[in-house]
Amino acid sequence: MAKVNSIKFGILSPQMIKKMAAVKIEKAELYDPDGYPINGGLCDLRLGVVDPGLRCRVCGATAGNCLGHFGYLELTKPVIHPIFGKQIFQLLKVTCRKCGRMLATEDEIKDMKNPWKEIYKKPKKKCPHCDAEQKKITFQKPTTYREDKEELTAEQVRERLERIANEDLKLLGIKGGRPEWLVLTLLPIPPVTVRPSITLETGERSEDDLTHKLVDIIRINERLKKNIELGAPDFIINDIWELLQYHVSTLMNNEISTLPPARHRSGRALKTLAQRLTKKEGRFRGNLSGKRVNFSARTVISPDPAISIDEIGIPLIIAKNLTIPVRVNKNNLKQLKQRVLNGSETYPGANYVIRPDNVKKKITEENKEQIAEEIAIGYTVERHLQDGDIVIFNRQPSLHRMSMMAHRVRVMNYKTFRLNLCTTIPYNADFDGDEMNVHVPQTEEAQIEARMLMSVQNHIRSPRYGLPVIACKHDHITGSYMLTKKETRISKKDAAALLLRIGMEDHAGKEYTGKELFSLLLPKGLNIEFRAASCMGCKKCLKSACPYDSYVVIKNGVLKHGVIDENALGEKKGKLLNRIERQFGADTVKEFLNKASLLALEFITKQGFTVSVTDVKIKSSVEKRIEKMLEEAEKDVGKLVSDYKRGRLKKLPGMGARESLEALLQKKAGDVTNRVGKVLKESLSETSAVIMAKTGARGSFVNLSQTCALVGQEFVGGERIFRGFTGRTLSHFKPGDLGLKSHGFVFHGYKRGLDPYEFFFDAMNSRENLMDKSLQTRHSGYMERRLINALQDLRVEEDMTVRDSRGTIVQFTAGEDGIDPAKSDGGAINFDLLES
Amino acid sequence: MTEEKTINVSESGFVPKHELLSYEQAQELLKKLNISLKQLPKIKKTDAAIKELNAKRGSIIKITRNSQTAGVYYYYRVVV
């Protein structure tokens, strides 16, 4: 393989174009009537071969080995290179129209920092070298130049550029070629290998967009030549010349804003040279930054609470397609022979064998016995994926490092990837049709690296907030709460069944309390106290004597007091998970999480957990109280408004009367909603919906009170609602009404139902939220891209400095404090733990 | 002509403390980090925050910042 020493960018000279060409293209037709490529046509065999079986006439190589060869087209009249339109304009402006020298004396240039720019900004009226009068040149994108309204032809432009002296070019900082090469006289014709034609099933040939474009160019070029030979009038020649310019311009870039894009017969815009490189699917972002890869699979995901968080269920059909290369040695020879014998159809089998001389052979039903016989030490067998193999699991958008983690394979029936529910949080996955990807590391080195650095249990604590990101959710939390509630008792029989389900033996063989059962999962030596999520925030916390059982006390691995809920097991909270990881390590917390989540699910499944509308039923006495509070609020608002109208409203600091009224009304609306919420929180009995809200499993008290009491103030653009008719929001209200009702305060809850106008306000608010959300995700996606590009090669060195790839320091201590949040306690160091 | 008004930004309270390192201190820092001057972050000689220091090109400025995570954090910049 040849080694690339350097790459030089520049402009091709006509001589170079001719030199690198293998053939002069003269004909617009591609094939003769027999379907054979025409000599001198765009599919000339000297341009390289694409059809298998044929040999290249230039280098003799077969298809795939011949990279292809350029041709060239002699343009009847020169055309401007559309991509350099601006540079040509600048050159025309800074040089004399007659002698081609720069429009400044040598002394003047010596004093200039940037001669090009400075001359361009203030062009001289007269040439200092030949005294020629200079005319005003204008440029119209992409390729039109006018001198005092007179259009310059490409020929004239080229002549002028030719006159520019080489010394002047140096002063202008132009390297890599002569400026007149920017006006094309020869057009390089790319080899057929970059514009291969496809043969359709019908036997018809379908040509590449580039070929279509080149055909157009050759046709027009021919027509121009004929018209000149026939002595056609100038205007006709100029028209055709302009058309030639258009075709060459769109060959380079078919998305020039001032030109209509060249279209395919079907009406689709052609994908020409620039379009191959730019945008998401272009060469850079589509093929170089991001590639399609082998040894990967993609399918729909579904949940499996019974597998470990660091496992992944792989469908059998995928396991038979993904392979791992295994080198044959004397210990595995027999086993691998059997794999080969099983072939690619039978699981566990193998798909390929690689001989020591690196020749790869596919294992088929016909040759499997023979290959099994043949393999010996030094061969490599690409065997099917099997239980325990390590794979990398990924869900897009991959926004943080937990979006790609290493899992252990478990081959399963059916056709979906299975994952433990605790890992849905870092992947941000759900099961409404989400698909995920799997990659199989191929070398031992890669497998070990993935296992050590990317394993799920090593990513339980998030580097963003230093607390668990792989944690319990929804029913896990509800289940743990129900299990660890004070009054929970589990019969001997049920306990045995539950413990068996999570792979533990029932040692005591007795009736358990929920707390006792949960304690079986906790490691010995664990001591921790914290408040549960269901803590009511009493004025004085009674700690372990909490009347709500909301203060968790664990002594030597025994849950003495308190319920286990979101604060113990949840994402971003997870005090219990966090402590177990810190004290006992990743593998212990993995086991704990597996067992605790499964136990909770099994328990809640056995016990049953139903949510219904009656969960948020409120007593009529409470209903009356709420009604009264709202009436009072309306009265207060009425007073504020009438005060304002009589000019007696006390203004708030820094605000006018109207502003003050708004602020006061908003506060009033918020206050009454909050007060109602508080009353509700105290009066609701412990129903399923309430349990979910208070344990943090799902929903909040705000949701509940919006359902059963009132929705409260709706906002659009951070203000109460004012848009609509002049002086009023809807025709239901009197003009000038400033009260709550007419500006988006919703007095009803979702359960009872909203008034039509309340519903309308709610829809306004919802619409704004929906738009905001979708715009937000778009913006944060783009910001992510920019951040990754900016930060991708920064790293923390041994001395804790953050440096880029050149060794330049960016931070003198990583994160300023040198703490890795993924190994911290919520971003800080817990010194109490260090002492012991 | 209007009279040129200058403001000493270090008195504003919004600019962290900038001070000039002595030659010895500078050498010590470079040795500790095992780097050349080129690998340090840069600050323009004309930067308003170091106008009063009359720092020469190539000298090092020590910046004492308040840090959310670490309390106090020292940053160093070479004058260019």
Ligand SMILES: [Mg+2]
């Ligand atoms: Mg989804």
Ligand SMILES: [Zn+2]
């Ligand atoms: Zn060839």
Ligand SMILES: [Zn+2]
């Ligand atoms: Zn001149």
Ligand SMILES: [Zn+2]
């Ligand atoms: Zn309490």
